[in-house]
Amino acid sequence: MTAVDQTLPIPAKREQSRAWRKMKRNRSALVGLCIVAFFALLAIAAPLLPIPDPIATSWSAIRKAPSAAHWLGTDDLGRDILARMIWGARASLMAGVFSVVIALVIGVPFGLVAGYFGGWVDMVISRVTEALLAMPFLIMAIALAAFLGPSLTNAMIAIGVSATPLFIRLTRGQVLAVKTEDYVEGARAVGLNHFEIMLRYILPNIVAPIIVQATLTVATAIIAEASLSFLGLGQQPPSPSWGSMLNVAKNFLSQAPWMAMWPGAAIFLVVIGFNLLGDGLRDALDPREA
Amino acid sequence: MPVYIGKRLLVAIPTLLIISIFVFSLQKLLPGDPILAMAGEERDPATLEFLRAKYHLNDPIILQYFSWLGGILTGDFGISLRTNQPVLELIGQKLPVTIQLATMAMFFAMVIGIPIGILAAVKKNTWIDYVANIVALTGLSIPNFWLGIMLILLVSVKLGWLPASGYESIFVDPVRSLQTMVMPAFVLGNALAATLMRHTRSAMVGVMSADYIRTARAKGLSPREIILSHSFRNALLPVVTLLALLFGELLAGAVLTEQIFTIPGFGKMTVDAVFNRDYAVVQGIVLCTAVGFILMNLIADVAYVLLNPRLRATI
Numbered sequence: 001m002t003a004v005d006q007t008l009p010i011p012a013k014r015e016q017s018r019a020w021r022k023m024k025r026n027r028s029a030l031v032g033l034c035i036v037a038f039f040a041l042l043a044i045a046a047p048l049l050p051i052p053d054p055i056a057t058s059w060s061a062i063r064k065a066p067s068a069a070h071w072l073g074t075d076d077l078g079r080d081i082l083a084r085m086i087w088g089a090r091a092s093l094m095a096g097v098f099s100v101v102i103a104l105v106i107g108v109p110f111g112l113v114a115g116y117f118g119g120w121v122d123m124v125i126s127r128v129t130e131a132l133l134a135m136p137f138l139i140m141a142i143a144l145a146a147f148l149g150p151s152l153t154n155a156m157i158a159i160g161v162s163a164t165p166l167f168i169r170l171t172r173g174q175v176l177a178v179k180t181e182d183y184v185e186g187a188r189a190v191g192l193n194h195f196e197i198m199l200r201y202i203l204p205n206i207v208a209p210i211i212v213q214a215t216l217t218v219a220t221a222i223i224a225e226a227s228l229s230f231l232g233l234g235q236q237p238p239s240p241s242w243g244s245m246l247n248v249a250k251n252f253l254s255q256a257p258w259m260a261m262w263p264g265a266a267i268f269l270v271v272i273g274f275n276l277l278g279d280g281l282r283d284a285l286d287p288r289e290a
Numbered sequence: 291m292p293v294y295i296g297k298r299l300l301v302a303i304p305t306l307l308i309i310s311i312f313v314f315s316l317q318k319l320l321p322g323d324p325i326l327a328m329a330g331e332e333r334d335p336a337t338l339e340f341l342r343a344k345y346h347l348n349d350p351i352i353l354q355y356f357s358w359l360g361g362i363l364t365g366d367f368g369i370s371l372r373t374n375q376p377v378l379e380l381i382g383q384k385l386p387v388t389i390q391l392a393t394m395a396m397f398f399a400m401v402i403g404i405p406i407g408i409l410a411a412v413k414k415n416t417w418i419d420y421v422a423n424i425v426a427l428t429g430l431s432i433p434n435f436w437l438g439i440m441l442i443l444l445v446s447v448k449l450g451w452l453p454a455s456g457y458e459s460i461f462v463d464p465v466r467s468l469q470t471m472v473m474p475a476f477v478l479g480n481a482l483a484a485t486l487m488r489h490t491r492s493a494m495v496g497v498m499s500a501d502y503i504r505t506a507r508a509k510g511l512s513p514r515e516i517i518l519s520h521s522f523r524n525a526l527l528p529v530v531t532l533l534a535l536l537f538g539e540l541l542a543g544a545v546l547t548e549q550i551f552t553i554p555g556f557g558k559m560t561v562d563a564v565f566n567r568d569y570a571v572v573q574g575i576v577l578c579t580a581v582g583f584i585l586m587n588l589i590a591d592v593a594y595v596l597l598n599p600r601l602r603a604t605i
Binding site for chain 1: 308309316317319427428430431432433435436437439442443538539541542543545546549550560565569572573575579580583584587
């Protein structure tokens with residue numbers, strides 16, 4: 001172990017187990033975790049479940065109310081809503097997670113560089129970030145999705161890019177708070193290069209707030225994907241997604257209200273799950289509440 | 291104060307320039323030749339060359355940007371391909387509808403969010419606080435387009451109390467206008483109410499542990515007097531500035547709400563422009579929203595300084 005390693009503020013393992021103990025005591029966070037895990041399992045296991053083909057139409061089963069044959073009813077083309085909901089969970093969760101991954105992959109390095117180097121690099125990155133933050137998230141995502149063309153992949157890119165400035169700002173702020181710590185000075189003193197210092201000594205110590213923000217942003221991204229799909233800019237028919245199911249359902253409100261109920265309820269549940277989990281993680285990872 | 295506002299406006303210039311670069315770059319994301327998209331069925335080479343020259347597409351990209359920016363600065367945001375109207379004129383027509391919707395949504399958000407936030411803070415850690423927290427979390431998690439659909443189903447389809455869609459100007463028929471706007475405004479204001487509730491609660495909790503509140507209690511003032519005359523006035527400061535910031539967010543939220551309730555405002559125009567491939571309108575919308583957002587930020591900053599006597603003295 002080098003002298004620099006000994007200056008690390010709190011051993012990461014102890015920190016993690018303390019955070020996990022706090023999480024386990026937080027009932028609402030556990031509820032959030034269970035909801036997210038349930039939908040994630042559904043999404044992963046969709047191909048294995050004994051459910052009808054989500055895109056198979058049936059002219060004899062158009063807009064049937066919930067029954068033993070179709071637990072959540074059927075849609076305007078006779079497709080089983082439960083099957084479409086389960087496959088739709090894939091699109092929604094995938095969009096939520098991948099958009100945030102895109103935002104993290106772009107945002108965190110830029111934030112690290114801006115905060116660590118300061119000077120003109122920071123000035124340029126910060127001005128661009130401020131400008132991007134001046135555009136409302138959804139308007140920016142809609143504009144990007146419109147110009148890129150409607151598809152789930154483009155919706156994910158649009159949402160990811162729109163969420164990026166949030167992570168640049170957060171990472172930069174965290175780096176500014178950490179970079180004057182003794183262990184960073186120590187790392188510099190033993191001659192480590194900038195890249196190593198950022199990756200080994202700064203990033204591990206700012207990762208907690210980034211995880212919290214990422215979890216909460218997944219919730220925002222799921223709503224954004226559903227919004228884009230609702231507007232016809234996300235998942236394209238006949239593939240199911242909760243947003244596109246609602247888009248069709250709004251035309252049959254009086255004839256088949258069940259078409260609108262379930263997809264919206266699923267979005268609501270999964271978003272509340274991520275919000276509860278994010279709030280719980282924030283409490284668990286906040287050193288002030290140790 | 292004018293010097294302060296002037297300084298803040300100067301700071302906004304680089305931000306606006308960067309936004310203009312982003313908005314200009316959007317059209318470069320379009321796959322294929324934009325002139326072919328613009329010309330539609332018309333593929334006559336002479337027409338295509340005329341359009342290319344008209345929009346400076348043969349120039350280097352830097353020159354294209356500056357000629358586009360020059361147009362923007364003189365109020366020329368381009369022409370809508372769909373309606374042949376100048377983009378700025380089109381936005382000017384639709385914006386008042388959305389401003390009415392956003393103002394009513396803001397009213398709902400304040401009427402719901404602020405009192406519940408105060409109550410939650412005063413009754414901190416009681417069941418009232420927990421219920422308020424659940425209400426706020428629900429408000430933040432519910433997709434507003436689903437809430438809109440469910441309200442149409444219940445209030446319009448089942449109960450027949452309010453119209454499910456449509457719009458009437460408040461200057462033509464105020465009663466009908468309010469009837470058509472109540473549901474959309476509630477839907478749009480819902481998430482905002484949750485945000486306001488959380489901020490009001492946290493600001494009130496902070497203020498109520500301050501020394502001057504303890505002094506007010508020691509003087510024998512009633513809890514009602516303490517809340518209304520001392521705590522609330524001071525807690526209101528961050529909430530008022532937040533309101534200005536959230537007004538910008540409402541413009542974005544209006545996109546979905548107007549789509550569901552078929553309100554012919556700024557939001558519906560955005561969606562229509564996207565589907566009609568009316569890219570000049572989409573660019574104009576993004577630019578105007580960003581300018582509106584920056585202006586709201588400026589108003590929030592100025593309001594914060596005006597309302598805070600300590601900051602006012604430093605300017």
